[in-house]
Amino acid sequence: xxxxxxxxxxxxxxxxxxxxxxxxxxxxxxxxxxxxxxxxxxxxxxxxxxxxxxxxxxxxxxxxxxxxxxxxxxxxxxxxxxxxxxxxxxxxxxxxxxxxxxxxxxxxxxxxxxxxxxxxxxxxxxxxxxxxxxxxxxxxxxxxxxxxxxxxxxxxxxxxxxxxxxxxxxxxxxxxxxxxxxxxxxxxxxxxxxxxxxxxxxxxxxxxxxxxxxx
Numbered sequence: 001x002x003x004x005x006x007x008x009x010x011x012x013x014x015x016x017x018x019x020x021x022x023x024x025x026x027x028x029x030x031x032x033x034x035x036x037x038x039x040x041x042x043x044x045x046x047x048x049x050x051x052x053x054x055x056x057x058x059x060x061x062x063x064x065x066x067x068x069x070x071x072x073x074x075x076x077x078x079x080x081x082x083x084x085x086x087x088x089x090x091x092x093x094x095x096x097x098x099x100x101x102x103x104x105x106x107x108x109x110x111x112x113x114x115x116x117x118x119x120x121x122x123x124x125x126x127x128x129x130x131x132x133x134x135x136x137x138x139x140x141x142x143x144x145x146x147x148x149x150x151x152x153x154x155x156x157x158x159x160x161x162x163x164x165x166x167x168x169x170x171x172x173x174x175x176x177x178x179x180x181x182x183x184x185x186x187x188x189x190x191x192x193x194x195x196x197x198x199x200x201x202x203x204x205x206x207x208x209x210x211x212x213x214x215x
Contacts, residue, residue, distance in 0.1 A: 003122070006046070006167075009039045010129045013163060017136045017156055021090075021097050021143070029152050030075045033159075037067035040159050043166060071155065078148060090143045097143060101136055108132040123167045130164035 016036040023029050041063040048056040090097060107113070108131040117127040137157035141150050 003126075006043065007126060007129070009042055010126055010133075010163065010167075012036075013039045013159065014129050014133050014136075017133050017140065017160070018101060020140055020149075020152060020156060021101060021136070022094060026079050026146070026148055026152075027076065029149060030072050030079070033075070033152050033155055034068055034072040036156060036159055037063065037071070040163060041068060043163060047166070067155075067159075075148070075152070089145060091145065092143055100139060100143075104135040104139060105132045108135050119168045123169075126167040127164060130160060130167060133160035134164060136160075 013036050016032040016039075019032045020029050023032065041060055044056060044060045044063055047053075048060055092100065109117075109128045113128075113131060117124050117131060119127065134157065137153055137160050140156060141153035144150050144153060
């Protein structure tokens, strides 16, 4: 797979992060996360074809099953169970959110982070996009008020970090990667239970309803 194709896949991932900021429905946010994870799976699949490593093949299979299929199903089930079709508002309105997105993207591509994005000079454009996705995912977690939206933000952050590591050539044991994906599935189940408890107790997934909690 050539560099232009990989850049196209990464641009889709970057685009899904932006979409997560502007969508007002949790359902579409879940779809965007599924598309994002599918792109990660394709990138891993490319690595498998290049190395023919059985562990990477297992990673591709687990990514597709857990991130592309099971995770969206879990999240969609949460939405239907709690009637959380519409996500709560963000702290910043849409124009301000887009301005922050532009600023964070500019910062990620600035010379300040050049030593990081030039780890592999041939992948400089890819690493800049991946770093931008990391920054935007962090901002998504901060800016959203809904617990479910924040969970999706965390999942998006994890995807962004993974893709940055891939293009930065950071070597990790395939067994470790498989363990991380398996732990991700366990974390997803715990998060599902946690969100259910929040909704049962507060009758809402808006975290601002918890501002009066005291020790």
